[in-house]
Amino acid sequence: MENMAEEELLPPEKEEVEVAQVQVPTPTPAPDSARVPAPAPDSAPASAPTPASAPAPAPALAQAPALSPSLASAPDEAESKRHISIQRQLADLEKLAFVTEGDFDSASSLNSESLDAGNKQSCPLCPKEKFRACNSHKLRRHLQNLHWKVSVEFEGYRMCICHLPCRPVKPNIIGEQISSKMGAHYHCIICSATITRRTDMLGHVRRHVNKGETKSRYIAASAAKPPNEILKETDTDVQVCPNYSIPQKTDSYFNPKMKLNRQLIFCTLAALAEERKPLECLDAFGATGIMGLQWAKHLGSAVKVTINDLNENSVTLIQENCHLNKLKVVVDSKEEEESDDILKEGEENLGNIKVTKMDANVLMHLRSFDFIHLDPFGTSVNYLDSAFRNIRNLGIVSVTSTDISSLYAKAQHVARRHYGCNIVRTEYYKELAARIVVAAVARAAARCNKGIEVLFAVALEHFVLVVVRVLRGPTSADETAKKIQYLIHCQWCEERIFQKDGNMVEENPYRQLPCNCHGSMPGKTAIELGPLWSSSLFNTGFLKRMLFESLHHGLDDIQTLIKTLIFESECTPQSQFSVHAPSNLNKQEEYGVFIKTTDDTTTDNYIAQGKRKGNETITTLAKRQKTDVSTEHPPFYYNIHRHSIKGMNMPKLKKFLCYLSQAGFRVSRTHFDPMGVRTDAPLMQFKSILLKYSTPTYTGGQSEGHVQSASEDTVADKVEMSVNDKAEPSSCRRCTQNEARSLSRMKLP
Incomplete structure (x- = not known):
């Protein structure tokens, strides 16, 4: 009997770590007590040789876990076997309770009626000492709550928790096997390893997926892992890993929503390439390498692209994407110089890309660049000092910040920690976020005796992009530092103004605000935000x-x-x-x-x-x-919906811009807010013009325009007084809106 069992043992596979090998025992009739797939050390047969008379078996082969035959129809039977704790559905796991060892083939013929026969059955994944035989409904509840709910899913299979003595038992010093308390564990579907904790099992499977080792020897060849997906953007092919859009589940993150960001940076580099050639460009956080590939493929010899990433899997993926786009990967400078002479006949090579694997701070300290793009996970303040250390004169640094929770005033303590700024949620919070990032960039440049000129700043839903030109010299650094100021913000009417220059303490800083909220409202009405960038955000x-x-x-x-x-x-x-x-x-x-x-x-x-x-x-x-x-354009903007009056139909946005322009104010729309208006008009005049060209809602669609009234001057004065006293809290704004509505009714004949 022992010889037959030894002949049918599977040959051990080469494993880098010690894992429990799966054995296929000979199907022999067994009593009801032999439900566990392998006998415990205490119940060893008497005919087994003692440690003194025969050598002890290897630790990896000490126990033989139970196997499930549900893949018996696979072409290769040895490839399709897997542990019984790995099933596709809960019903398959329930059927195993009614099958004795060696008779697993009859599990497929069982139906739900046989499961409800009323006979007491034991759990197939627990020893009898841990879970006694019970009725079918209790067993089903036990399997669902204690095995199926805590399972690990992978490619349609569930790796359920197992309590059987499947793990190998290590012998002691004299070679005797010591009975140890067996805990719960999982069986890996890929390498058959036994893992005790569920979190460790999730990490174990994730490492297999990242290494591409997902073709299990327990799964048929038809269920093998599909190849990586290939996406195309701006005539550039890029190969992405599974779960590429979820940064927590992949090493090489690719976000299709950042397409606008990549195209803006590409146009920035293309415009810089018209000034001087060739350009030393760096994509400090390559991930899939899509951005650097677009630079090299469309700009050609005008740029020398370097793509860096600290993750080894990302570096491998970048190299594969370079070959996919017919771009050559160079390792050192000599290879880069000789690359043009070693092209084979008929081979098409669009350019060269240097791929590095090191920390971004180290790389920017070692080499000089004309163009640097920073797009880390979250904030980029940790890399600004290194970026400005060796950036060349008149070079460009682009910074993409994705920590929008802190920049958009949802996590104010994080903004204070990273950027040293005090902010609150305002109607112009997106431009406030852009000025926070520019201020951090300006301070980092000034520490390196460099100044900046902001080319443009964009704040959209998913990111904040800031692009600056570097101006060398302490004079430029001093002028840049002067443009970082504090902002005085009224909490009642949301009027704002940058604080005046100077170090002297002002007796009444409320005088700088155009509104009269401090005189009409009790207590302190304004707060100090910043420090922020106070100059222009765009270069026309x-x-x-x-x-x-x-x-x-x-x-x-x-x-x-x-x-x-x-x-x-x-x-x-x-x-x-x-x-x-x-x-x-x-x-x-x-x-x-x-x-x-x-x-x-x-x-x-x-x-x-x-x-x-x-x-x-x-x-x-x-x-x-x-x-x-x-x-320069006026700082910040007003939202026309936020300042609309209840009971009044406000004019169309395009017409309202014309009304403000006719009143002598500079006005434009803004990308920060689709309903925002950038103007140099004070909030009092803004609301006055908005009220002047609004129509009452009950007039039945009266044409937009100025409402004629006999007592026009008197009503206008009253409206102006109400606008001056508009600094009321949210609970009192309804009163002011009712007053405005009553005033509008007074204007009608």
């Missing part, structure tokens, strides 16, 4: 060049957004216009610096190994013109 010239590049490369998705940014930077209502190449290609001015954009422009005109070269550039930077305050 650079945005127009980005729009031209988006048209040149056929990026239709972001053209509307870039046009909105251009109108917002100029603070003008939207109008029709045509986009052409710059009329003077040889000379453009940005921030007082004249830059060349012709094709023969080289890096020598700007930089030499990260240092400024030539007296002409130094003189131009020293004599650059100061930005005119009147040309």
